[in-house]
Each structure stands twice: as structure tokens, then as C-alpha cells.
Amino acid sequence: MKQSCTSTFRRSAAVGAAVAIVAASSAFGIGATAAVAAPTETTTTTDAGTSANTPAPTMTDPAPVTDEPASPAATTTESAAPTATPAPATPTATESAAPTPASPTATASPAAEQAAPAASTPVTWAEPSSPSAPITFTVTAGQPFSHTFTAQGGDGPLEYLFNSLSFDPSNDPNGWSWNEQTGVLTAAPKSSVDGPVRFEVTATDLHQTAVQYVEITIEPAAAVAITTTVTSTADGFTPAWEVTEDAIRPWSHGDLGAPVSAVPAKPGQSLWFASALFDRFGNPLDGRESSSVTELTSSDPGDVLTWDSERRQWRVTFTDAGRHELTVGAEGLSRTIPVDVADTPLAFTEQSSADTPLGLTATSGTPFSHRFAVSGATGPVEYSLAGADGGDVIGDGDFFRSEFSIDPSTGVLSGTPSPATSYDFEVIARSGSETTTAHVTLTVEPGAAVGVLVTATNGAEGPVWEIGPDGTVLEYTEDGLGAVQTRTVARVPGNQDIPLFLQAIAVDANGNRTTTPDSPHPTVTSDVATDRVSWLADQDTVQVDFPHASIHTLTVSVDGESTSFQVDVQPLTAPAATTTDHPTAGSLAYTGADESGPLAWALGLLASGAGLLVWRLRRRHG
Structure with missing residues (x-):
């Protein structure tokens, strides 16, 4: 039924086809008639070179009867009957070769009479309308609607095109439908919340059109339910509660x-009650933005009830502690609302203390959110963050403040953490003159492993190399003044006579360690078959010896993740100065260097986590 373009398109196509047929007829029928009708004119002609006073020669002998069309006699004034083949008359030898113009007294052919246009009858509506002054209808939700639109005039049957101006027909809760041939509009309306429904109804005979503007108001049905919102201020600020037939819920x-x-509520406190009536379809009887006029009574005669006609809400001030029953009524409906009046202090709904803080858990790289809520508020609540015990945030306070924030109105703590660590802090809630504190410990756990972080050293004093999950090699050295220097290098340098010691852990996307004490030890493979790889269990270290000088590619794997890097092994130039045995007690693990050496700090990078921090900072600022 809602094919407002289809029939118009078919009718327009038919009209186009008719025009094409008429054009073809004009080319073959009307042209032929004109050629046959030419003999009706007097064919007395004057040669171009003869004086105007010289009479033109005439044909006195009748034309012979043949199968060909007869040539018209030059002096004949009667119309020659047209033959089956409309060939033009052949001029005689005495006629001028120039074409003779048609006589102005020639009578029009029947075809020419049929081509004359007839007078048109305009399409009109009996009742005028405009976009600002439409034709109006009213229907009640749940009641069927039907109306037939009828226009006058036109040169043929009329069609009616419906264009909805106020809703999308593909998302129509009221089921509007129409018939373009009969002009009937129908619906079983249910929703009034979107306001009046507006249409353009176009009547057309496919040549002329007339538009009627229509507005249909859907009124709510009878009230069947009453809902009340209780707020702590006249402006509707929280804390607030929604009271329905089913439950009382904080809002x-x-x-x-x-x-x-x-x-x-508390003694001396005021609450505001605003109610709305709804029909069986959920339509508010007084509109989406307006409360309904209601009656209110209280079980406690000491309560002070005041009606605010401007805001359409009741203000109730409670004087005595205890259970109070407030009853709201309208349109034969009522709702009883229990109110517990007590001197309840402001407090968080989740208990905590400095000794037993509220424990929350987040994951590195994953958005985190937690809502803090309070009870006993007498007005709007404002939330803020503070450090533990009134000081700074315990943990990396800079990271915490850059990654987490709390909404002062809703109490929602949110953020996307990066470092896997823990933070101790406080959430402060204030309402009026009251304040309450929640003690919180937030633990950020690592995300899923995405790669392996490797630390490499050789068996003598020298640099330390850190290989990131992306294969980037960062070299650490110490200058003559003891300052740490770093630079990025293409490969880890190596020698035939010096082993390379490797330690490795799996890390997440933010460089946090995901390897646990129960994880299997790292495995190392080389693209050079002669390389010797040894696992030093007591040192938690992998030792790699290079019998041959060349560029070697090592792949270190942990917990299903791996990182590859290259070692540029130089040929043996002097007798080996160090042993390839793993280090003994009294030396730093996996290096053989004395603990008091200048690179002792560097060789513990991986174990201390400093390497992780450097890699994270390099990812963040590099």
C-alpha cells in the first residue's frame, strides 16, 4: 500500500509511451494526409519565367487510368479521393518544377482537428490548507483511525500520494498506511510521545497536482498507572528515587x-514529590516534560505539605523520626510511598577503613570504571579524590592522576591504566555540611602478553643490551663520570671467545611483566646450527656460545611469545680472556662480573624492573 512512487511511475511511463505513438503517427499518418490532400487545391501554376499576364496552360485531357495514383488535373477544384498509396502527384511537363505553395483556402484535415488540445480542469481540494494552517484531526491512542481524502477536478482519474513529514515510515509505531487509488489513510495509533503526525497529501491526474496539508493529534488513553519521582531538591538533583508499582529505586x-x-530522610529535611500519569501504552497524560496535578496526604500530621503550582510538585518537610506513609492520588489512582525518617549519617554504601580498604582491580590497557555511592545524603553529593591518609597517592601518584579521574556529580571513577602496579587513595563525598571517606586500594594487573623483553650481557665488563618486543636494541653504557648513557644500535656485538648471557620475560602491550614464577624458562634458538645454547638453572639465565664469526639471529621465546634480534659475532683475535663456565658465587648472576663493578646497576635491570620502565618510557616518548 505504501508505494507512493510506483503507480505514478507506471502512469508517467504510459503517458510517455502515448506521446511516442502520437509522434510516430504524426510522422507517417498526418504527413501522408497532407500529401494526398494537396490535389484539392487549384493547381494553376505560373512558370517562373512567364509574365503574370500570361495565362497558365491547363490540362484538358483526363489522366489515363493506371495502377499508379492519378495525377491531379490542373484545373480541378474538387478534392481527389486519396488512394491506398499516398504518393504525391507527378507534375506535367508544362508545370513549373518549383513547388507550389498551398492555397490559403485549403480545408483542414480530420487529423488536424483531433490534435487540437481540449480545455483542462484543475485539481482542487474543497477545504484549503497550508503548512502553517493544516487540516486537523484528533484520535485517541488505541482507537482505529480512517479518513478518505477526496479532491475535485482533473482530466482523468486522480491518485493520492502521501508524504509523512513527522516520522520515518520504516520506524512507525502507529502503523500508518494509505491507498493511493482511493485516498484512504488508516492507522491504529498507540504512541503520542512524539507529538502530532503531519502529512502532505498530493492529488494528481499525472498532469496537474494539488496538495493538502494534514495534522493528526494522538491523545493518550485513560490513565492506568501513576509514577512518582522523589528528589532532594526542587530542581531534581540527586539523591533521588523513582517510585513505581513494582519498586522504589535510587536514581x-x-x-x-x-x-x-x-x-x-532526616528530621527537618524536605523532599519533593513529582508524579506523572500514564495510559496503557505508556503515554504520559500531561506530556513528556510536565508533571500531573495530584493530591498528597501523609500518615504523620506533623509533616508540612506544600503544593508548588509552577513546578507541579509537592514539597514535604518531615519533623519527626520514624516511618511516614505518603499517598499520591489522581484520576482515581493512588500510590503509597514509605519514607524512613532517621538521623542517619552520610556514609558510602561500600564499607572500608584505613586498615581494610576497599579493593578494586583493573587491567593494564583496559578501560576501568567503578561507581561510588553514599546513603544518608540530604542534598546533592560532590565526590573528589585524595591521597591515602590525607597525603599523596601511594604508588606512582603522577601515573594515577594522569590516568584516573572521578566525576564529581556521579561518583564514577574511570580511566585506562598503563603500568601494572597498585595505588592507595581516598574518595571523599560531601553533602551539605557532612563528609565521608572511602579508603581504596586499586590493583592494576598486566594485560595479555604480546612479546618478550630480553636483557643481554657478555662475560666481561662492558655494555648491557635490552631488546624490546619489537626487536629494537638499546645499549646501556657508563661514562667516565659514572653517568648512564643509552643509544639504539642495529645489532648486539659479540665475539667468538666471549659467551652471551640472556634473561627474558614476557610482557604486555604496555611493557608490564606477565611472566610468573610458575612460567617455564625461556628458550633460545639460533639460525646458525653450531651455536651452543645452555640453560643455567641456578642463575635463571641462558648462555649462548658462538664457534663461528658471522651475523647470527637469535629468537627468545617465553609463554608462547618470542622476540628475535641479531648478534654480530666478530672472529677470535686473541686467546680467550674469560671462561665460558657460568658465574660462581660472589659474582653477579649471568655475567661473571664482580658485584662491586661499575656496571652492577645495569646488570640488574631486568630483575629490578628498571628495564621495563625504560622500555615503557621509550614507547611513550620515542
Whole structure:
């Protein structure tokens, strides 16, 4: 039924085809008629070179009867009957070769009479309308609607095209449909929340059109339910509660909490009650933005009830502690709202203390969110963050402040952490003159492993190399003043006579260690078959010896992840100065260097986590 373009397209195509047929007829029929009708004219002609006073020669003998069309006699004034083959008359030898113009007294052919256009009848509507003054209808939700639109005039049957101006027909809750041949518009409307429905109805005979503008108002059905919102301020700020037939639920910034048995209040506090009536389709009887006029009573005669006609809400001030029953009524409906009036202090709903903080867990690289809520508030609540015990955040406070924040109105703590660590901090809630504190420990766990971080050293005093998950090699050295210098190199340098010692851990996308004490030890493979790889279990280290000088590619694997890098092994130039045995007690693990050596700090990078921090900073700022 809703094919407002289809029939018009078919009718337009038919009209186009008719025009093409008429054009073809004009080319073959009308042209032929004109050629046959030419003999009706007097064919007395004057040669171009003869004086105007010289009479033109005439034909006195009748034309012979043949199978060909007869040539018209020059002096004949009667119309010659057209033959089956409309060939033009052949001029005689005495006629001028120049074409003779048609006589102005020639009568029009029947075809010419049929081509004359007839007078048109305009398409009109009996009742005028405009976009600003449409034709209006009213229907009640749940009641069927039907109306037939009828226009007058036109040169043929009329069609009616419907264009919805206020809704998308593909997302129509009211089921509007129409018939383009009969002009009937129907619906079973249910929703009134989107306001009046507007249409353009176009009547057309495919040559002329007339538009009627229509507006249909859907009114709510009878009230069947009443819902009340209780707020702590006249402006509707939280804390607030939504009271329905099913439950009483705390409400905050569009989110409903778990049901509660009663609305909390304190002696001397005021609450505001705004109610709305709804029909069986969920349509508000007084509009989406307006409360309904209601009656309110209280079980406690000491309560002060005041009606605010401008805001359409009740203000109730409680004087005595205890359970109060507030009853809201309208349109024969009522709702009883229990209110517990007690001197309840402001407190977080999740208990915590400095000794037993609230424990929260986040994951590195994953968005985190947690809502803090309080009870006992007498007005709007403001949330803020503070360090543990009034000081700074315990942990990396700079990281915490750069990655986490709390919404002061909703109490939602959110952020996307990077370092795997823990933070101790406090959340402060304030309402009026009251303040309460939540003690929190947030633990950030590593994300999924994405690669392997490797530390490489040789068996003598010298640089330390860190190989990131992407294969980048960072070299650490110490200058003459003891300052640490770093630079990026293409390969780890090596020698035939000096072993390379490797330690490795799996890391996540932010460089956090994912390897645990239960993880299997790293494995190392080389693209040079003669390389000797040994696992030194007591040192948690892999030793690699290079019998041949060349560029070697080593691949280190941990927990299913791996990192590859190249070692530029130089040929043996002097007798080996160090042993290839693993280090003994009294020396740093996996190096053989004395613990008091100047590179002792560097050789412990991996174990201490400093290497992780350097790699993270390089990823962040490089």
C-alpha cells in the first residue's frame, strides 16, 4: 500500500509511451494526409519565367487510368479521393518544377482537428490548507483511525500520494498506511510521545497536482498507572528515587540502582514529590516534560505539605523520626510511598577503613570504571579524590592522576591504566555540611602478553643490551663520570671467545611483566646450527656460545611469545680472556662480573624492573 512512487511511475511511463505513438503517427499518418490532400487545391501554376499576364496552360485531357495514383488535373477544384498509396502527384511537363505553395483556402484535415488540445480542469481540494494552517484531526491512542481524502477536478482519474513529514515510515509505531487509488489513510495509533503526525497529501491526474496539508493529534488513553519521582531538591538533583508499582529505586544521572524498602530522610529535611500519569501504552497524560496535578496526604500530621503550582510538585518537610506513609492520588489512582525518617549519617554504601580498604582491580590497557555511592545524603553529593591518609597517592601518584579521574556529580571513577602496579587513595563525598571517606586500594594487573623483553650481557665488563618486543636494541653504557648513557644500535656485538648471557620475560602491550614464577624458562634458538645454547638453572639465565664469526639471529621465546634480534659475532683475535663456565658465587648472576663493578646497576635491570620502565618510557616518548 505504501508505494507512493510506483503507480505514478507506471502512469508517467504510459503517458510517455502515448506521446511516442502520437509522434510516430504524426510522422507517417498526418504527413501522408497532407500529401494526398494537396490535389484539392487549384493547381494553376505560373512558370517562373512567364509574365503574370500570361495565362497558365491547363490540362484538358483526363489522366489515363493506371495502377499508379492519378495525377491531379490542373484545373480541378474538387478534392481527389486519396488512394491506398499516398504518393504525391507527378507534375506535367508544362508545370513549373518549383513547388507550389498551398492555397490559403485549403480545408483542414480530420487529423488536424483531433490534435487540437481540449480545455483542462484543475485539481482542487474543497477545504484549503497550508503548512502553517493544516487540516486537523484528533484520535485517541488505541482507537482505529480512517479518513478518505477526496479532491475535485482533473482530466482523468486522480491518485493520492502521501508524504509523512513527522516520522520515518520504516520506524512507525502507529502503523500508518494509505491507498493511493482511493485516498484512504488508516492507522491504529498507540504512541503520542512524539507529538502530532503531519502529512502532505498530493492529488494528481499525472498532469496537474494539488496538495493538502494534514495534522493528526494522538491523545493518550485513560490513565492506568501513576509514577512518582522523589528528589532532594526542587530542581531534581540527586539523591533521588523513582517510585513505581513494582519498586522504589535510587536514581542518579539516568541510572537506576537496586530496589530499597523506603525513601530515606532526616528530621527537618524536605523532599519533593513529582508524579506523572500514564495510559496503557505508556503515554504520559500531561506530556513528556510536565508533571500531573495530584493530591498528597501523609500518615504523620506533623509533616508540612506544600503544593508548588509552577513546578507541579509537592514539597514535604518531615519533623519527626520514624516511618511516614505518603499517598499520591489522581484520576482515581493512588500510590503509597514509605519514607524512613532517621538521623542517619552520610556514609558510602561500600564499607572500608584505613586498615581494610576497599579493593578494586583493573587491567593494564583496559578501560576501568567503578561507581561510588553514599546513603544518608540530604542534598546533592560532590565526590573528589585524595591521597591515602590525607597525603599523596601511594604508588606512582603522577601515573594515577594522569590516568584516573572521578566525576564529581556521579561518583564514577574511570580511566585506562598503563603500568601494572597498585595505588592507595581516598574518595571523599560531601553533602551539605557532612563528609565521608572511602579508603581504596586499586590493583592494576598486566594485560595479555604480546612479546618478550630480553636483557643481554657478555662475560666481561662492558655494555648491557635490552631488546624490546619489537626487536629494537638499546645499549646501556657508563661514562667516565659514572653517568648512564643509552643509544639504539642495529645489532648486539659479540665475539667468538666471549659467551652471551640472556634473561627474558614476557610482557604486555604496555611493557608490564606477565611472566610468573610458575612460567617455564625461556628458550633460545639460533639460525646458525653450531651455536651452543645452555640453560643455567641456578642463575635463571641462558648462555649462548658462538664457534663461528658471522651475523647470527637469535629468537627468545617465553609463554608462547618470542622476540628475535641479531648478534654480530666478530672472529677470535686473541686467546680467550674469560671462561665460558657460568658465574660462581660472589659474582653477579649471568655475567661473571664482580658485584662491586661499575656496571652492577645495569646488570640488574631486568630483575629490578628498571628495564621495563625504560622500555615503557621509550614507547611513550620515542
